Amino acid sequence: xxxxxxxxxxxxxxxxxxxxxxxxxxxxxxxxxxxxxxxxxxxxxxxxxxxxxxxxxxxxxxxxxxxxxxxxxxxxxxxxxxxxxxxxxxxxxxxxxxxxxxxxxxxxxxxxxxxxxxxxxxxxxxxxxxxxxxxxxxxxxxxxxxxxxxxxxxxxxxxxxxxxxxxxxxxxxxxxxxxxxxxxxxxxxxxxxxxxxxxxxxxxxxxxxxxxxxxxxxxxxxxxxxxxxxxxxxxxxxxxxxxxxxxxxxxxxxxxxxxxxxxxxxxxxxxxxxxxxxxxxxxxxxxxxxxxx
Amino acid sequence: xxxxxxxxxxxxxxxxxxxxxxxxxxxxxxxxxxxxxxxxxxxxxxxxxxxxxxxxxxxxxxxxxxxxxxxxxxxxxxxxxxxxxxxxxxxxxxxxxxxxxxxxxxxxxxxxxxxxxxxxxxxxxxxxxxxxxxxxxxxxxxxxxxxxxxxxxxxxxxxxxxxxxxxxxxxxxxxxxxxxxxxxxxxxxxxxxxxxxxxxxxxxxxxxxxxxxxxxxxxxxxxxxxxxxxxxxxxxxxxxxxxxxxxxxxxxxxxxxxxxxxxxxxxxxxxxxxxxxxxxxxxxxxxxxxxxxxxxxxxxxxxxxxxxxxxxxxxxxxxxxxxxxxxxxxxxxxxxxxxxxxxxxxxxxxxxxxxxxxxxxxxxxxxx
Numbered sequence: 001x002x003x004x005x006x007x008x009x010x011x012x013x014x015x016x017x018x019x020x021x022x023x024x025x026x027x028x029x030x031x032x033x034x035x036x037x038x039x040x041x042x043x044x045x046x047x048x049x050x051x052x053x054x055x056x057x058x059x060x061x062x063x064x065x066x067x068x069x070x071x072x073x074x075x076x077x078x079x080x081x082x083x084x085x086x087x088x089x090x091x092x093x094x095x096x097x098x099x100x101x102x103x104x105x106x107x108x109x110x111x112x113x114x115x116x117x118x119x120x121x122x123x124x125x126x127x128x129x130x131x132x133x134x135x136x137x138x139x140x141x142x143x144x145x146x147x148x149x150x151x152x153x154x155x156x157x158x159x160x161x162x163x164x165x166x167x168x169x170x171x172x173x174x175x176x177x178x179x180x181x182x183x184x185x186x187x188x189x190x191x192x193x194x195x196x197x198x199x200x201x202x203x204x205x206x207x208x209x210x211x212x213x214x215x216x217x218x219x220x221x222x223x224x225x226x227x228x229x230x231x232x233x234x235x236x237x238x239x240x241x242x243x244x245x246x247x248x249x250x251x252x253x254x255x256x257x258x259x260x261x262x263x264x265x266x267x268x269x270x271x272x273x274x275x276x277x278x279x280x281x282x283x284x285x286x287x288x289x290x291x292x293x
Numbered sequence: 294x295x296x297x298x299x300x301x302x303x304x305x306x307x308x309x310x311x312x313x314x315x316x317x318x319x320x321x322x323x324x325x326x327x328x329x330x331x332x333x334x335x336x337x338x339x340x341x342x343x344x345x346x347x348x349x350x351x352x353x354x355x356x357x358x359x360x361x362x363x364x365x366x367x368x369x370x371x372x373x374x375x376x377x378x379x380x381x382x383x384x385x386x387x388x389x390x391x392x393x394x395x396x397x398x399x400x401x402x403x404x405x406x407x408x409x410x411x412x413x414x415x416x417x418x419x420x421x422x423x424x425x426x427x428x429x430x431x432x433x434x435x436x437x438x439x440x441x442x443x444x445x446x447x448x449x450x451x452x453x454x455x456x457x458x459x460x461x462x463x464x465x466x467x468x469x470x471x472x473x474x475x476x477x478x479x480x481x482x483x484x485x486x487x488x489x490x491x492x493x494x495x496x497x498x499x500x501x502x503x504x505x506x507x508x509x510x511x512x513x514x515x516x517x518x519x520x521x522x523x524x525x526x527x528x529x530x531x532x533x534x535x536x537x538x539x540x541x542x543x544x545x546x547x548x549x550x551x552x553x554x555x556x557x558x559x560x561x562x563x564x565x566x567x568x569x570x571x572x573x574x575x576x577x578x579x580x581x582x583x584x585x586x587x588x589x590x591x592x593x594x595x596x597x598x599x600x601x602x603x604x605x606x607x608x609x610x611x612x613x614x615x616x617x618x619x620x621x622x623x624x625x626x627x628x629x630x631x632x633x634x635x636x637x638x639x640x641x642x643x644x645x646x647x648x649x650x651x652x653x654x655x656x657x658x659x660x661x
Contacts, residue, residue: 186379189346194393194440195367204392208383 032273038266045260057267066243067251067268074247077161078225084165085221086214089172094202096173097180107177114170118228122235125163149237153244156237160245163236164229171224172217179213180206219283223276248272295357295447295480296322297343302352304338304504312338314504316352320497323478325471329491330501331527336484337452339501343482344373344450356447367396372441373450376457378433380425386412386436387421390443397444411443414473431462438470442477449474449481455490467493488528492516500524522643525567525636531597533636534573534610538566545637548604550582552632560639564646567636570597570613573628580627584610586620596620 007013042053061067096106113121128136129149137147149155183206191201207214230249233239239246239254246254248268256265297320304313313335320326328336341347343354345366354362361369372393381389387408394404412418415435425433434454441449451470455463471494474481485491491498492512500507500515500523508520512528519525519533526532538547540561545552547566584600587609591597594616601607603625612628614620637646 184377184379186375186377187381189344189366190373190375190379190440191381191392192346192366193344193371193373194444195396196392197365197367200396205381 035266035269035273038262039270040263041266042263053263057263058271061264061267061271069243070246070248070251073157073244074226074249077157077164077229077245077247078222080161081164081168081225081229082218082221084161085168085172086217088165089169089217090176090214092169093173093176093180094206096177110173111170113167114174116167118167118231119235121163121167122232125159125166126236129159149241151241153241156241156245160229160233160236163232164225167232168221168224172221175213175217176210179210183209215286216283219279223279226275227272296320297448297480297482298353298355299343300353300355302339302342302349302354304335304342304347304350312504313342316504316506318499318506318509320480320482322480325474325481325483325494325496326499327483327485327491327495327497328499328501329485329488329495329527330507332486333503334501335504336486336501338504340373340450340452340482340484343448344371345369369448370446371448371450372444372446373452374434374437374441374454376453378425378437378454378457380433380436380440382425385422385424386417386428386439389425389436390440393440393444407443407445408439411439414442415439430458431466434458434466438473442473442479445479447480449479451481451483451485453485454483456485456487463490470494488530492528498528500527502527518645518647519567519636520645522565522567522638522645525638525645529569531570531611531613534568534570535638536566536568536602536608536610538564538637540564548582548602548606548608552581552635563640565638565640565643567638568610568630569634570611572630572634573610573612574630575612575614575618575626576629577627579629581629583625583627584612586622586624586626589620589622591616598626600626 039057040052040054041050042056043050092110096103096110099106116124128134129147131137131148131150134147140147147155149159187205187209188201191205196204226247227249229247230253233245233247233250234253237245239250249272252265252268252272255261255268259265297318299316299318299320302313302316302318303311305311316339318326328339330336338347342349345361345364345368349362353360356369356371381392384392390408390411391404394407399407408421409418412421415438417432417435417439420428420432420436425436428436434457437454454470455466458466467490470483483490483494485494495512497509498512498515499509502523508515508524510518515524515528519528522535526535536547538545540546540563541551542561543551544554545564545566583603585603586598586600588599589596590599596614596616596618598612598614598620600610600612602610612626620626637648638644639646
C-alpha cells in the first residue's frame with residue numbers, strides 16, 4: 001500500500017502548476033537567460049549593432065575601481081542593515097513576548113512598516129531626514145550634528161540604512177516572536193528555579209534555542225539588503241552623493257538604464273545571480289541541518 | 294533540615310476564578326507530602342506557588358522560618374521536576390545538571406564532583422555527554438531528577454513526574470523516587486492525580502478538591518477513615534461503593550435490608566452508606582443483603598464483581614473476592630459486612646458522620 005495520493009487525470013496537475021511555471025519562465029528564467037547572453041555582448045551607443053566579446057565585460061568590471069568600490073559599499077550597507085534589523089527586532093520581540101496588556105496593539109503596529117511600499121517608506125524618511133524641513137535633522141541640530149545627506153556621503157548612507165532597517169524590522173520581529181513563543185515555557189521556569197535571572201535566561205536558553213531562526217533571518221536579511229533595497233535608494237539618494245550609496249543592484253540599473261552600457265550592466269546582473277544562488281545554497285544546506293535541535 | 298508552613302494560602306485569577314482557597318498546611322522535615330486530587334483541584338497551582346512560578350494572592354509561605362512569598366524561584370533554594378522534564382535541549386546531560394550550580398557560582402571542581410556523584414546515583418554516568426533528544430523517556434526522567442538533587446536544595450517539588458512514562462517504567466521510577474527521597478532525607482512535595490502513586494509515596498497525603506483541602510493524613514488513615522464522600526470515592530481502586538440509605542428510628546435501612554440499632558446519635562433521614570469492595574464478604578447463610586452479578590473483571594490476584602442489589606430500585610456495587618473464586622455472571626450472591634467497616638456520609642454536606650458502629654447490631658435480613 002502506498003500512502004501516495006495521486007491525480008487520476010494527468011492534465012489537472014499540469015493546469016494547476018502552469019500559472020506558476022509561466023510566471024517563473026516569463027519573469028525569471030527568460031530575463032536571466034537574456035542577461036547571460038547580453039553579458040557577453042557589446043552594443044554601440046545607438047543600439048544599431050552588437051558584437052560578441054566573450055568575457056570581456058567581466059574582465060573590465062573587475063578592473064573597474066568604481067565597481068569594486070560599489071562592492072564594498074554594498075557589503076557595508078548590507079552588514080549594517082542586517083545587524084541593526086536583527087538586533088532591534090530581537091530586542092523588540094523579547095519584550096513583546098512579555099507584554100500582557102495590549103498585545104494585539106503592539107504587534108499590529110510593529111508589523112505595519114512591512115506593509116508600506118519601499119518607495120513610500122523612502123519618501124517618508126526623506127521628509128523626516130530633510131536638512132531643511134525634516135524632524136530628524138532638527139533633532140540632530142540639538143546635538144550639534146550638521147545633517148546634510150545631499151552632500152555628506154556617510155550621512156546619506158545612514159539615511160538609507162535606517163530606512164531599510166526600519167522596513168525589515170517587522171519581518172524579523174514576526175519570525176523572532178514566533179520562535180520565542182515556541183520555546184517551551186517550562187524551560188524558562190526550570191531555569192528560573194535553577195537561579196537564572198531574566199536576561200541570563202534569554203542568553204542561555206531562548207537565544208540558543210532560536211538559533212535556527214536567527215540563521216535563517218541572517219541570510220534573508222542579507223538577501224534583502226543586497227537586492228530589495230533598490231526602491232529605497234532610488235527614492236532617497238539615487239546612489240549619491242558621488243556613488244556613496246550606490247549598491248551593486250543600484251549600479252546595475254544606473255549603468256544599464258542611465259548609462260546605457262547594457263553589456264556591463266548584464267555582466268553585473270550575472271554576478272549578482274551567482275551571489276543569490278550561493279546564498280540560497282548556504283541557506284538550504286545549513287538552516288535545515290546544522291543549527292537545529 | 295527544612296520545614297514548610299503554608300498559612301491561609303489562596304490563589305485567585307484576574308477573572309475571579311479561585312484556584313486555591315484559604316489553605317493551611319504544615320510540612321515536616323524530610324517528609325514526603327503528596328498532593329492528590331482530580332484535574333482542576335488546584336494541586337499544581339499550589340506547587341507552582343511554592344516554587345515561586347505563580348504569585349501567591351494572599352497568605353504566607355514560610356520555608357525554614359523565612360517568609361518566601363516575594364522571593365524569586367531561584368532564591369528559594371528549591372528544585373522542581375517537571376511533568377515534561379523541561380530539560381534544556383541544547384545542553385548535554387552534564388550541562389543540564391551543572392546549569393543551576395553554575396548560576397550559583399559553585400567552583401568548577403565542586404560542580405564536577407556533585408554532577409558525577411548524582412550521575413552515579415542515578416546510573417547516568419554513561420550518558421553525561423548526550424543531549425536530551427538522544428535519551429529514552431526513563432533516562433530523561435532520571436536526568437530531571439539529577440538536575441534537582443545535584444543542588445542539594447531544601448525542598449524537592451515534583452509535578453506529576455511519572456505521567457509521561459509507560460506503566461512498567463512508572464512503577465520502577467516510583468520505587469526509585471521513594472528510595473532516593475529516603476536516602477537524601479529531603480523534604481519533598483509531590484503532585485499527582487494517580488492515587489496509587491499517592492498512596493505508595495506519601496508519608497503525608499493531602500487530598501485536594503476544588504482548591505480546598507479535603508483531608509490530610511497518612512495514606513492508611515485516609516483510606517480507613519475518609520473524611521468525606523469525595524475522599525472516600527477518590528482514594529481506593531475500585532472506588533468505595535456508595536449506597537443510598539435511610540436512617541430510621543429503628544435502624545439504617547437500605548433497599549429492603551435493615552441494620553437495626555440505636556440511631557439516636559445520627560439525624561434521621563437520607564444518608565449515604567459507604568462500603569469498600571474488599572469489605573463485602575460472600576456468605577452462604579444469613580446474608581445482610583443479596584445481589585446479582587452483572588459483570589466480572591479478572592485481575593489475576595483478585596476478581597472484581599460488578600453487582601446490582603436485588604431491590605425494586607437496584608443499586609450498583611463492586612465486590613472484590615479472591616482471584617479464582619467460581620462465580621458466573623447472573624449468579625445471586627448473599628453479602629455480609631463487618632459493622633466497623635461501614636461508613637456513613639451526610640448526603641448534603643458529604644462529610645463522614647463517624648458514627649459509632651457499636652450502636653448497630655446486625656439482625657436477620659428482612660425480606661419484603
